[in-house]
Amino acid sequence: MxxxxxxxxxxxxxxxxxxxxxxxxxxxxxxxxxxxxxxxxxxxxLDNPVFPELTYRRGASGLAVPILHGTGLRVQTLAIASQQWGLSAGQIAAEYDLSETQVNAALAFYAAHQQEIDQAIALEVALESAYNV
Structure with a gap:
């Protein structure tokens, strides 16, 4: 073929x-x-009609990962920027070349799925630590 x-x-x-x-x-x-x-x-x-700006993509682990449509940016990346780095939606939008609407949609999705996304972040941190020993 x-x-x-x-x-x-x-x-x-x-x-x-x-x-x-x-x-x-x-x-x-x-x-x-x-x-x-x-x-x-x-x-x-897997798409959630409540969050039409988001979709899922299979990550390297084979798990479905929520991302912003058309960007490839994971919701967890934007959640980290907000929660751990303390960036505002406007700052995140500027940093990642997004609209504030996109950032707010991702952060709303994070708020609705915080436990799931926090677990994915923790898993990645653990994997990075294991490989950097």
Whole structure:
């Protein structure tokens, strides 16, 4: 199976080729993997209609991770910026090139799912500590 007749915008194709090369796979394999991942996410129906600005993506651990649509930024990243670094929504928006509406949506999602996201943050901290020994 090939995707030779599939046209990507040139910049997207270049980025996809770089990603494929860094993974040591062909562009066709990369596209197939990306499509399979996206189809898997869409068929899981993890999105929450209360928070339409957010979606889920499978992280390296295989766990579904809440992110801002179209950005790849994890909600936990913005929660850390707010909770641990003490940044305001405006400061976070400026730091990550987001709108304040996006930041507020992510922080509202965090407030509604704080225990789940705090556990994910703690797990990452523990993993980093284990690897940095």
């Amino acid at each position: 090939t995707f030779d007749s599939f046209n990507l915008p040139p910049l997207l194709q270049q980025e996809a080729q770089r990603c494929a090369a860094s993974l040591g796979i062909s562009l066709n394999q990369f596209i197939l993997s990306a499509v399979a991942e996206k189809v898997g996410i869409l068929t899981e129906h």
